[in-house]
Amino acid sequence: MRDVAQQAGVSLKTVSRVINGEPGVGAATAERVTAAIAALGFERNDLAHTLRRGGGSATLGLLIEDVSNPFYSSIVEAVEDAARERGYLLITASCEENPELEREMVAALRRRRVDALLIVSAGADHGRDLRTTPAVFLDRPPVGVDADTVLLDNAGGARRAVEHLLAQGHRRIAFVSDRATYWTARQRLAGYEAAMDAAGVEVDPWLVRTEPHRVVEATEAVLGLLSLPAGRRPTAIFAANNRHMVGALRALRDRPLGVAVVGFDDLELADLLATPATVVRGDPYEMGRLAAVRAFARLDGEQGPPVSLVVPTDLVVRGSGEIPPAVL
Amino acid sequence: MRDVAQQAGVSLKTVSRVINGEPGVGAATAERVTAAIAALGFERNDLAHTLRRGGGSATLGLLIEDVSNPFYSSIVEAVEDAARERGYLLITASCEENPELEREMVAALRRRRVDALLIVSAGADHGRDLRTTPAVFLDRPPVGVDADTVLLDNAGGARRAVEHLLAQGHRRIAFVSDRATYWTARQRLAGYEAAMDAAGVEVDPWLVRTEPHRVVEATEAVLGLLSLPAGRRPTAIFAANNRHMVGALRALRDRPLGVAVVGFDDLELADLLATPATVVRGDPYEMGRLAAVRAFARLDGEQGPPVSLVVPTDLVVRGSGEIPPAVL
DNA sequence: TTGTAAGCGTTATCAG
DNA sequence: CTGATAACGCTTACAA
Numbered sequence: 278m279r280d281v282a283q284q285a286g287v288s289l290k291t292v293s294r295v296i297n298g299e300p301g302v303g304a305a306t307a308e309r310v311t312a313a314i315a316a317l318g319f320e321r322n323d324l325a326h327t328l329r330r331g332g333g334s335a336t337l338g339l340l341i342e343d344v345s346n347p348f349y350s351s352i353v354e355a356v357e358d359a360a361r362e363r364g365y366l367l368i369t370a371s372c373e374e375n376p377e378l379e380r381e382m383v384a385a386l387r388r389r390r391v392d393a394l395l396i397v398s399a400g401a402d403h404g405r406d407l408r409t410t411p412a413v414f415l416d417r418p419p420v421g422v423d424a425d426t427v428l429l430d431n432a433g434g435a436r437r438a439v440e441h442l443l444a445q446g447h448r449r450i451a452f453v454s455d456r457a458t459y460w461t462a463r464q465r466l467a468g469y470e471a472a473m474d475a476a477g478v479e480v481d482p483w484l485v486r487t488e489p490h491r492v493v494e495a496t497e498a499v500l501g502l503l504s505l506p507a508g509r510r511p512t513a514i515f516a517a518n519n520r521h522m523v524g525a526l527r528a529l530r531d532r533p534l535g536v537a538v539v540g541f542d543d544l545e546l547a548d549l550l551a552t553p554a555t556v557v558r559g560d561p562y563e564m565g566r567l568a569a570v571r572a573f574a575r576l577d578g579e580q581g582p583p584v585s586l587v588v589p590t591d592l593v594v595r596g597s598g599e600i601p602p603a604v605l
Numbered sequence: 606m607r608d609v610a611q612q613a614g615v616s617l618k619t620v621s622r623v624i625n626g627e628p629g630v631g632a633a634t635a636e637r638v639t640a641a642i643a644a645l646g647f648e649r650n651d652l653a654h655t656l657r658r659g660g661g662s663a664t665l666g667l668l669i670e671d672v673s674n675p676f677y678s679s680i681v682e683a684v685e686d687a688a689r690e691r692g693y694l695l696i697t698a699s700c701e702e703n704p705e706l707e708r709e710m711v712a713a714l715r716r717r718r719v720d721a722l723l724i725v726s727a728g729a730d731h732g733r734d735l736r737t738t739p740a741v742f743l744d745r746p747p748v749g750v751d752a753d754t755v756l757l758d759n760a761g762g763a764r765r766a767v768e769h770l771l772a773q774g775h776r777r778i779a780f781v782s783d784r785a786t787y788w789t790a791r792q793r794l795a796g797y798e799a800a801m802d803a804a805g806v807e808v809d810p811w812l813v814r815t816e817p818h819r820v821v822e823a824t825e826a827v828l829g830l831l832s833l834p835a836g837r838r839p840t841a842i843f844a845a846n847n848r849h850m851v852g853a854l855r856a857l858r859d860r861p862l863g864v865a866v867v868g869f870d871d872l873e874l875a876d877l878l879a880t881p882a883t884v885v886r887g888d889p890y891e892m893g894r895l896a897a898v899r900a901f902a903r904l905d906g907e908q909g910p911p912v913s914l915v916v917p918t919d920l921v922v923r924g925s926g927e928i929p930p931a932v933l
Numbered sequence: 934t935t936g937t938a939a940g941c942g943t944t945a946t947c948a949g
Numbered sequence: 950c951t952g953a954t955a956a957c958g959c960t961t962a963c964a965a
């Protein structure tokens with residue numbers, strides 16, 4: 278910048294004014310400065326800019342579980358779009374359900390003075406972090422603090438899915454999900470239990486599988502369910518997220534027993550599958566969009582108490598969930 | 606930091622030393638400083654750190670087409686993993702094949718002084734940018750400059766795919782891809798032509814569809830091909846990327862004429878599809894990994910001439926590409 | 934309309 | 950081992 282000033286024969290401040298489009302610069306002077314900037318290929322150092330100006334670095338921090346999961350990449354897409362619209366950049370980091378990594382990443386983002394954090398939390402406590410940086414929690418509520426939150430209607434969606442299976446006469450309905458340490462898994466289990474309860478169907482604890490996390494583990498769990506003796510075998514399965522649904526579909530492909538499945542979260546090519554997948558789904562793009570809207574509202578100075586938003590889910594009937602109970 | 610110094614009764618520089626683990630601080634002093642840092646919840650301002658220290662902000666910039674495309678999200682995942690390993694953060698931006706947006710984003714990243722750029726370029730010229738920031742080009746070569754590059758074996762992969770169809774007796778093989786303004790589309794078309802040529806099969810220009818970009822457009826194009834009169838209709842289709850493959854599969858689902866399809870790029874649930882998808886695929890995670898390795902090599906001071914890496918492709922036979930030509 | 938001086942939060946230099 | 954001082958590249962406040 279000093280070079281530009283010298284080349285244009287003006288002071289630093291004048292260059293600064295031109296760069297930031299501030300008024301009070303003669304047309305001829307501005308011209309000379311612009312020319313010098315172009316000639317020298319000068320680009321303002323945003324780090325210095327932010328440091329001096331205080332406040333915003335025009336950057337958002339987004340913490341998710343895993344970019345390669347379409348559910349999260351849709352969230353990333355939404356936040357990116359919103360950020361671009363406001364001239365913000367986005368730092369994304371995947372924490373793979375590791376609270377310690379999550380804390381480290383939040384620290385790194387805060388040291389870089391991101392303006393706001395959007396967090397799909399693996400459960401780390403961010404109480405102290407939020408005192409200086411506004412944050413919006415996505416998909417799971419924060420622990421230990423109160424903050425803006427955008428969640429799915431997990432229990433409602435799960436209930437809807439199970440009701441759909443019950444309505445077709447299924448009684449032995451299995452539940453396959455992550456460990457109950459996951460908040461969403463707990464919520465969806467609650468929805469499953471509520472639906473079973475309301476229908477007066479007793480839950481067989483053998484049919485509740487809350488261990489698998491990865492796809493292969495889900496496949497194994499479902500294969501286990503399918504090899505139960507006829508009377509104890511489920512006639513339908515509710516897979517509580519996209520990984521478990523994929524796992525279940527793989528198991529059913531290898532052992533086609535005419536078992537119905539409904540998943541939670543949509544699948545990329547659900548309509549092209551051998552048995553098109555019936556799912557209950559929320560809209561992850563919408564979640565990301567709403568979270569960004571919240572973040573910007575806070576950055577624009579909104580002061581009120583934490584806001585909780587719940588994104589609805591809907592049932593998409595495609596075939597896999599409409600298989601009638603087999604006569605055992 | 607001043608507060609910390611005061612609270613610990615030392616000078617700024619001593620605090621700085623403790624924070625950065627520099628030697629030359631008495632154990633007792635260090636203890637006091639550490640305590641003060643914890644008590645005040647102090648976090649170093651990395652912006653100021655970078656400004657003063659010069660050089661790295663420990664941040665990488667990654668420009669891709671679209672995060673929600675699994676091909677790109679795998680690249681993001683790989684770069685994220687590599688970045689984390691070195692303590693770097695990653696700013697990702699999707700440019701949707703818009704060269705102007707790409708230029709803007711590069712400028713924004715450079716102003717923030719990212720240490721290196723990884724670019725899936727829509728064709729913008731980055732000649733000037735690269736004079737100060739090392740860059741690695743992914744999936745497509747740079748225009749107007751020479752730089753480190755990680756590409757897929759596009760022509761080879763396409764050729765392999767078409768040879769696979771030819772080997773089964775197909776002669777009327779359609780080619781469906783993006784416009785030829787896309788470098789990858791051109792390369793894959795070249796591979797298609799080479800395979801046809803080598804087999805002595807003349808290419809029917811009616812069967813070469815290089816307009817569709819989005820999935821629906823690909824579906825329409827393929828439906829168009831399928832409604833050609835029997836003698837002119839293709840008996841096989843080569844879909845030159847994942848979007849076109851999905852489009853083709855949708856068209857074939859709606860009009861099941863026993864036409865073979867091979868795609869370029871793998872699909873998420875290829876094995877679970879009604880007709881499991883035969884594809885030629887490169888490994889996008891590996892591409893991202895290699896690009897990150899290149900970037901860090903440059904950051905570590907490697908000086909040599911630009912390096913070009915080519916990631917191989919392999920054919921995955923699953924069913925959709927093994928349908929014999931229908932007797933017309 | 935333009936310029937000067939001070940300072941954002943940190944680190945490098947060099948003296949104590 | 951420790952600290953004063955200048956400087957990183959920029960902007961604000963206040964002159965001129």
